[in-house]
Amino acid sequence: MESRVNYTIVGFFVLVLGAGIVMLGFWMTAGTRSKAYDTYLVYMNETVSGLSDQAAVKFNGDPVGYVKKIELNHNNPQQVILTLQVEQGTPVTTSTYAILQAQGITGIAYMGLSAKNATGEPLRAKPGQKYPVIPSQPSLFTQLDTVLREVSGNIKDISNSFKNVFDQQNTKAITDSLRNIDKFTQMLADNSDEFEEMLASARTLMKNSSKASQRFPQIATKLEDDLRAIKIMSGNISEAGKQAGLTMRSARRALHTLREQALPPATNLIHQLNAAAGNIKILSKQLKQNPAMLVRGKVPAVLGPGEK
Numbered sequence: 001m002e003s004r005v006n007y008t009i010v011g012f013f014v015l016v017l018g019a020g021i022v023m024l025g026f027w028m029t030a031g032t033r034s035k036a037y038d039t040y041l042v043y044m045n046e047t048v049s050g051l052s053d054q055a056a057v058k059f060n061g062d063p064v065g066y067v068k069k070i071e072l073n074h075n076n077p078q079q080v081i082l083t084l085q086v087e088q089g090t091p092v093t094t095s096t097y098a099i100l101q102a103q104g105i106t107g108i109a110y111m112g113l114s115a116k117n118a119t120g121e122p123l124r125a126k127p128g129q130k131y132p133v134i135p136s137q138p139s140l141f142t143q144l145d146t147v148l149r150e151v152s153g154n155i156k157d158i159s160n161s162f163k164n165v166f167d168q169q170n171t172k173a174i175t176d177s178l179r180n181i182d183k184f185t186q187m188l189a190d191n192s193d194e195f196e197e198m199l200a201s202a203r204t205l206m207k208n209s210s211k212a213s214q215r216f217p218q219i220a221t222k223l224e225d226d227l228r229a230i231k232i233m234s235g236n237i238s239e240a241g242k243q244a245g246l247t248m249r250s251a252r253r254a255l256h257t258l259r260e261q262a263l264p265p266a267t268n269l270i271h272q273l274n275a276a277a278g279n280i281k282i283l284s285k286q287l288k289q290n291p292a293m294l295v296r297g298k299v300p301a302v303l304g305p306g307e308k
Contacts, residue, residue, distance in 0.1 A: 036087070042082040044081075054066050068084065091115070092113070097113070
């Protein structure tokens with residue numbers, strides 16, 4: 001009898017505990033669903049594997065709602081339409097975007113919301129839209145997949161380029177080049193002494209060039225002094241040329257004055273001297289014929305017979 005009482009008490013407590021758990025669940029569910037929500041749509045251009053109805057919606061990691069519905073866009077089979085229930089008061093603005101994310105190690109997918117900037121007007125439905133549409137961005141997995149595809153494509157292009165480079169013709173050209181390099185190397189080995197002499201000459205040349213470069217500032221200074229002296233000398237020559245020009249102009253003016261003023265009287269004097277010389281010549285002739293002329297003067301000639 002005592003054993004039956006114990007089982008009855010245990011069963012009673014189990015029933016009470018089960019009823020309490022059920023009531024607690026209903027209470028928590030009712031408390032959650034009693035919140036006011038706004039409906040938003042998200043068009044995803046990627047697979048939403050791992051995301052299910054009732055999945056969490058988080059704004060910068062803070063739970064703000066849940067995914068109400070997931071359906072395929074029949075007008076565009078490449079898109080998936082997500083219907084989100086977001087708590088009223090959540091700052092969903094025109095700068096808000098949605099991205100599919102995975103939670104920690106478990107990998108449970110949820111819909112993450114973030115804002116590009118702190119400002120922005122509240123997001124509202126546009127004309128013809130039943131609910132506001134939150135723009136989506138590719139998830140990390142999609143971005144990695146895109147990058148890996150691009151890398152794979154680039155590797156494939158590089159592989160094709162290598163195949164084109166190392167075709168039969170180019171391979172033969174590379175082989176010939178290697179053969180020529182081998183010949184050149186052998187030639188260097190055979191003429192190592194000559195090359196050593198050339199290197200020694202080159203070292204000597206470099207050493208002389210270094211010495212010359214050290215003397216270059218002195219040479220440049222002297223050259224600068226010489227150029228300065230040449231400049232001064234050219235200035236003196238130019239000044240002398242100017243003075244010579246002035247002297248030539250003065251000489252031309254003097255010659256002009258001489259020609260205009262001195263030459264005419266000199267010409268007259270020369271004519272007079274020529275006339276005097278002629279008269280002296282005549283007088284000399286007459287004196288030679290009649291020396292007494294100096295005493296008696298010039299006597300008229302005696303008239304001959306029959307002259308009057």
